[in-house]
Amino acid sequence: MSELSVKHLLGIKYLNEADIRLIFETATQFKEVINRPIKKVPSLRDITIANLFFENSTRTKLSFELAQKRLSADVINFAASMSSLKKGETLIDTVNNILSMKVDMVVLRHASAGAASFLAQHVDATIINAGDGAHEHPTQALLDTFSIQERLGDVQGKKVVIIGDILHSRVALSNIFALQKLGAEVKVCGPKTLIPKHIKSLGVSVETDVKKALLWCDVANVLRVQFERMSASYFPSNREYTAFYGITKSMLDALDKKIVIMHPGPINRGVELSSEVVDSDQAIILDQVENGVAIRMAVLYLLAAKK
Amino acid sequence: MSQKLLLSAKDLHIILFRLACQLKETHGDFAQTLLVGLQPRGVRLAERLLHILENEHNISNIQLSKLDITFFRDDFRRGDKVLNANDNSMEVGVEGKRIVLIDDVLYTGRSIRAALTAIDSYGRPEEIQLLTLIDRRFSRHLPIQPDFCGRQVDAIQNEHVVVCWEEEDSEDAVYMVNK
Numbered sequence: 514m515s516e517l518s519v520k521h522l523l524g525i526k527y528l529n530e531a532d533i534r535l536i537f538e539t540a541t542q543f544k545e546v547i548n549r550p551i552k553k554v555p556s557l558r559d560i561t562i563a564n565l566f567f568e569n570s571t572r573t574k575l576s577f578e579l580a581q582k583r584l585s586a587d588v589i590n591f592a593a594s595m596s597s598l599k600k601g602e603t604l605i606d607t608v609n610n611i612l613s614m615k616v617d618m619v620v621l622r623h624a625s626a627g628a629a630s631f632l633a634q635h636v637d638a639t640i641i642n643a644g645d646g647a648h649e650h651p652t653q654a655l656l657d658t659f660s661i662q663e664r665l666g667d668v669q670g671k672k673v674v675i676i677g678d679i680l681h682s683r684v685a686l687s688n689i690f691a692l693q694k695l696g697a698e699v700k701v702c703g704p705k706t707l708i709p710k711h712i713k714s715l716g717v718s719v720e721t722d723v724k725k726a727l728l729w730c731d732v733a734n735v736l737r738v739q740f741e742r743m744s745a746s747y748f749p750s751n752r753e754y755t756a757f758y759g760i761t762k763s764m765l766d767a768l769d770k771k772i773v774i775m776h777p778g779p780i781n782r783g784v785e786l787s788s789e790v791v792d793s794d795q796a797i798i799l800d801q802v803e804n805g806v807a808i809r810m811a812v813l814y815l816l817a818a819k820k
Numbered sequence: 821m822s823q824k825l826l827l828s829a830k831d832l833h834i835i836l837f838r839l840a841c842q843l844k845e846t847h848g849d850f851a852q853t854l855l856v857g858l859q860p861r862g863v864r865l866a867e868r869l870l871h872i873l874e875n876e877h878n879i880s881n882i883q884l885s886k887l888d889i890t891f892f893r894d895d896f897r898r899g900d901k902v903l904n905a906n907d908n909s910m911e912v913g914v915e916g917k918r919i920v921l922i923d924d925v926l927y928t929g930r931s932i933r934a935a936l937t938a939i940d941s942y943g944r945p946e947e948i949q950l951l952t953l954i955d956r957r958f959s960r961h962l963p964i965q966p967d968f969c970g971r972q973v974d975a976i977q978n979e980h981v982v983v984c985w986e987e988e989d990s991e992d993a994v995y996m997v998n999k
Contacts, residue, residue: 515902515904516902535904538904538905539904539905542888542890542891542905542906542907542908545907545908546891546941549910549941549942550941550942550943551940551941551942552941553941554891554892554941555891555892555937556891556892556896559897814891815902817896817897818896818897818902818903819902
């Protein structure tokens with residue numbers, strides 16, 4: 514009988530390889546559950562979960578909510594736009610108010626890096642990080658690596674390139690940690706202005722030529738350009754970004770192997786990926802979304818088991 | 821810790837043949853029947869019965885599935901143990917089928933209750949029966965009784981019934997272990 518080594522899911526950084534493998538094994542079982550005629554199990558029927566989204570999200574929120582409902586948990590949702598935060602309440606006060614309503618777990622998305630860790634230290638509930646600023650987005654990295662394992666059999670020894678806006682991306686950082694813990698080789702690729710200065714200290718290599726990166730890799734995880742997080746100009750124009758870093762079908766056809774294309778969504782069609790690539794059989798973007806529910810069910814289940 | 825032999829390999833084989841006969845009497849050609857072994861220990865028993873039905877009674881095309889009840893158990897978050905799940909293989913639909921749930925030991929009945937709920941999520945069977953190798957009578961927490969039973973056993977609470985299979989444990993036998 515194995516269990517997670519952590520009480521909260523704050524980042525991939527705090528998980529070990531056995532934790533990730535346990536989450537994958539459990540997610541495989543939940544994937545079977547969500548393909549049954551009745552896609553619900555009673556495991557979390559005595560648990561109440563609050564989804565606190567201080568930052569906008571569509572698929573992560575839907576995916577978490579669906580995972581919670583499939584596990585029979587009671588769910589309350591909170592969006593910052595409708596909250597008393599605008600009236601000056603602090604994060605801890607907001608969360609403690611919600612916890613007084615007998616909530617057992619909190620799924621938190623926040624624009625500040627470290628918000629989830631901060632909450633975990635100050636409130637009495639299991640915290641799951643659903644994205645904190647440009648820091649971590651652990652469930653996304655878990656579902657990405659799970660999808661790679663599903664498509665290629667294993668993550669160990671695979672070459673994965675993360676392409677795009679690495680600087681503003683929590684998906685990139687969590688993916689780097691997860692891929693390395695599972696034994697993959699990681700490269701990042703993008704314009705120099707969008708690659709953090711000290712990224713090499715994480716043990717990843719850097720490439721600025723996307724064609725070379727594609728030639729090297731087994732899997733390309735293509736990130737969205739996060740216009741909303743950019744406070745300065747990091748590249749001249751969208752068209753120029755697409756000309757240098759956009760991936761087209763002809764670029765993939767020119768390779769001597771069939772690489773796997775991933776994207777955490779939402780996609781800017783025609784910017785980082787051409788429509789033809791998005792809809793091709795090399796893209797596993799929709800598998801990632803399906804696996805997202807199974808992975809989140811596994812995380813909720815395994816954390817709830819820790820009491 | 822002491823252990824007492826409840827069933828030798830020979831006893832076990834006689835019982836398995838008898839259970840297979842009883843199944844055949846009730847289910848005929850098994851056309852509408854689905855055998856469901858409960859993970860992990862009931863699956864081996866189900867496979868053994870299937871083997872006898874196919875080889876001794878020449879019945880082919882009997883359908884066998886594996887059901888894992890982990891997510892339906894009522895003791896999640898109540899014990900010290902985390903409950904880890906096993907594979908399900910329920911590719912054959914249960915709608916309108918005559919189901920035989922198969923498990924090695926029937927004790928409190930809670931696993932069977934979980935299995936009844938778990939089966940529900942695959943559809944509505946015509947009927948569900950229960951076959952167990954060992955029935956620990958007088959220890960039920962729920963009103964659940966087997967339709968087919970290998971052997972009834974009286975055991976006190978700190979006694980444990982262990983079913984060994986040659987494929988996994990290098991011998992066919994059933995022991996009563998006192999902890």
